[in-house]
Amino acid sequence: MIRFLTAGESHGKALTTIVDGFPSNLKISESYINQQLKRRQFGYGRGLRMRIETDKAEILSGVRFGKTLGSPISMLIRNADWENWQTLMSVDSINKKTQKISIPRPGHADLVGVSKYNFNDIRNSIERSSARETAARVAAGTIARKLLEEFGITIGSYVESIGGIYPENNFAEKLFNNSIPLNFSAQSISDKSDKSSVRVLESEQEEKIIRKIKSAKKNGDTLGGTFLTVATGVPVGLGSFINYDTKLDADIAHSIMSINAVKAVEIGEGFLLAEKFGSESHDEIVMKKDFIQKN
Amino acid sequence: MIRFLTAGESHGKALTTIVDGFPSNLKISESYINQQLKRRQFGYGRGLRMRIETDKAEILSGVRFGKTLGSPISMLIRNADWENWQTLMSVDSINKKTQKISIPRPGHADLVGVSKYNFNDIRNSIERSSARETAARVAAGTIARKLLEEFGITIGSYVESIGGIYPENNFAEKLFNNSIPLNFSAQSISDKSDKSSVRVLESEQEEKIIRKIKSAKKNGDTLGGTFLTVATGVPVGLGSFINYDTKLDADIAHSIMSINAVKAVEIGEGFLLAEKFGSESHDEIVMKKDFIQKN
Amino acid sequence: MIRFLTAGESHGKALTTIVDGFPSNLKISESYINQQLKRRQFGYGRGLRMRIETDKAEILSGVRFGKTLGSPISMLIRNADWENWQTLMSVDSINKKTQKISIPRPGHADLVGVSKYNFNDIRNSIERSSARETAARVAAGTIARKLLEEFGITIGSYVESIGGIYPENNFAEKLFNNSIPLNFSAQSISDKSDKSSVRVLESEQEEKIIRKIKSAKKNGDTLGGTFLTVATGVPVGLGSFINYDTKLDADIAHSIMSINAVKAVEIGEGFLLAEKFGSESHDEIVMKKDFIQKN
């Protein structure tokens, strides 16, 4: 069983993660992890913070001579801007008065955090509730990605919409209609979207989105969006119907919903299915001649 | 920590559940649980199975003289139709040849089940993947409901749509706009929807839905739908941003998505937020005079 | 991952257990489980309770036609004496006054149980703290035993001493000196000890023990004892040094110490090693010619 924990405040010394239970003898390098950390940071409209830091993971344990040892893999992502925060985020008590944050932002854990954990400075709460935590999760997830790759499983994603601007070409629909070639690799969709500054698949859509972002920014506002994640090469029988907590759909929903700001998850066509007939919703099972031989 | 397991095949002797870690000295009765089991079964268009059985939970342990003991609460829901299934679902090996199910249904775990668990009879798979398992979960969940009631927390639900037929009056919208009275109890919404045979809140909508169900049935087809669940009385600070697996939204998404046939989950306005500006999405934080005194 | 929960009060309707995560297609029968339940009950000096009940496990789910389904295996062990307890252990509240237990026994969970769970009747506590719970654990453990058997792993045990009366022939010493034949099966040690009414390996020791038990009984007293458990056929590499909670020794210590009245656990020579030199304690590693070929 692979398990992991992350730790770290947004402006603290460093984020850390420990990934426990990972198999031995798999190739892992810091550059492989940093490549994913970089993907997390790039893109149009990223905040000042993202520009200051170029996150680098330092592997502290679990890897020797480029291969995993089976022992826990710990990683450190230093805060590149720590020098400017060492007083305000000091681990030790300090004599100086520091400025407290006292106005809670709506749509954030600010108010609930100080209520639950009994703080008089909202910073104590937002430093951990910040989405910066996901950098450590990306590092941990990249370790998992490595294992999946060994089995030919790749995971890809793209941004479907931002501010209600959707693509002309509905890739998702094609996917659900099985009109995607059998040899389609999820990796290819990330390769394509990574070239867009807003991770969409169409350049016209990208332009419209950037215009909308600029306009929202001018008004001091923000936009929402949707993204699609797809995995290919997945073997039949991952997850199980045996108990409520072994279901793959449920685990996926949990993981996606645990990302900051995500408020909805669909598997496949999701809510669209609610308005369809059963006959339109189910994938027909077709016996393919020679399928076993070919695969 | 409260944990539970369920067991039982759809046409087996009985479903069972063990709820472990529940506090002592809370009032629990079989009739309290049976009331929820009944709610699970009633309604228009329920299958033949639902009509045969009126599920009754028999408490086997963990309760004495009507109060919980702190020890594990085990419950048994017998299969009322077991007599007719004792050969086909025999625990012991039998000499007789029995009919195997060999045609997998689309949209079900039939094919993946026999592949994963290596069966030559689809029945071996569908008996557990069947939604009948949720009867045991309702029994377990009713124990949890009892604990919540002690804290004044109630949970209510209604069917928002079936086959794309939505209500005139958008209750969800009211809820998200905070135009629901402060003393609104989630229980009241269940009390109302329980009176409808399809658990909707409006009678005209109910009629339309029933017509559509009838028509779909005539064509050998089925319909999808959406439901809304709301909790009131919930204290500030349930769940936490501390790690990915302590987030309340993620846990809720997991639980809902683990129900058979559910393919999408939204928290609050969910996907609607993806097309809104931030300024429209966040709930403004307002300091109410005398709020602490009143509450 | 295999996990299980047990439930049930000592004089309640029934004990139950759910074993989740067990593989499919393994042969399991009630008689196989009952054989182990019987082993738990036999022997000299067993209490009245043991004689009243001959525990029988009823498999309620997870097994069809004599083979496991991969789905949770639930079992029921009815209280054969329930008829006489249905008022005193009624699940429902009753109108009648019943006698409460108010004198806590030393060396039991009586006092701490009523303190922790806030009861005014010690029975509410002792019904679960009773060692009768281990009947459900034997049923669950027998399922696990079946899986081990598939891999040629057997587990055997015998009583080493009761009341300080040890055997002439120190089997344990032989075992630790590697003077047991390589093809020794742990099963054989249980087969032998099962023939003794106090599960020892020597008849003279048995006689002495029975005399001491009789004498203690006459004085209203009880005796302690020690037992040895051994497994053979175990593959190299079970457990791991990777983290504190993956260590096999630690897991074994946990399981053994969780049995009622057990207050000490040793792995191998245990405390004897504390007084030995390292050179006497470690098993020399010897390269055997042709070992790989033969095995």
Added chain:
Amino acid sequence: MIRFLTAGESHGKALTTIVDGFPSNLKISESYINQQLKRRQFGYGRGLRMRIETDKAEILSGVRFGKTLGSPISMLIRNADWENWQTLMSVDSINKKTQKISIPRPGHADLVGVSKYNFNDIRNSIERSSARETAARVAAGTIARKLLEEFGITIGSYVESIGGIYPENNFAEKLFNNSIPLNFSAQSISDKSDKSSVRVLESEQEEKIIRKIKSAKKNGDTLGGTFLTVATGVPVGLGSFINYDTKLDADIAHSIMSINAVKAVEIGEGFLLAEKFGSESHDEIVMKKDFIQKN
């Protein structure tokens, strides 16, 4: 629920630990942790390694201005000797040939480690199976110690014997006979034993032990020993008889047995009880007048 993971190879860059689920607003400082790390390292006959390193924990997250944040506490213990190991323990693959360890030590995880994890260099296994991992556990445990202190619970320990040399004065016996003053604090026993270079309570015993250690060392041999750990201030009702995995004795046995080289655990008098009558083993329950008032 508090949980933790440790990571780190014995000669790697650093050991790390993440302690998750710890409450907010408790005072924690690096010096408090380092004091415990120092206790782990001092004493007669410690290896060269112990002398090279004076372990220091660096808190990376979870603490601000000297108080816990409720967020995960991560700590880093750098390998002071890393400079000399950076090639041999390089995370990156290196071009140079390095010396492999090929002779497995008896009584260690060397052979089983390379078998389980498929290595051709025993170093890959021993770097994690090394007892150095316990430094990270001490850091994590010190966080837990802080919480216990808030409730007046202290934990103390001393070495009872080394090489079979026991003290004149049997402190354990006094403890079990309840002839220790009621206001005895476990901390006091550590305070005393910490003054001895072998952590015993009697100076004559200490001298004998040191002579025996010297003699064993001369012969290239090692000695075993026993230690006693006691907690005071523990509230009634920690742990529970509710299920096999909620029992305090079992948890303690697990934790102690998970420490490298520990092969036996006793609760209270442990194996001594096996040879005693029940009447000698149980602590009589005595009702003390005014006990509630005084406490």
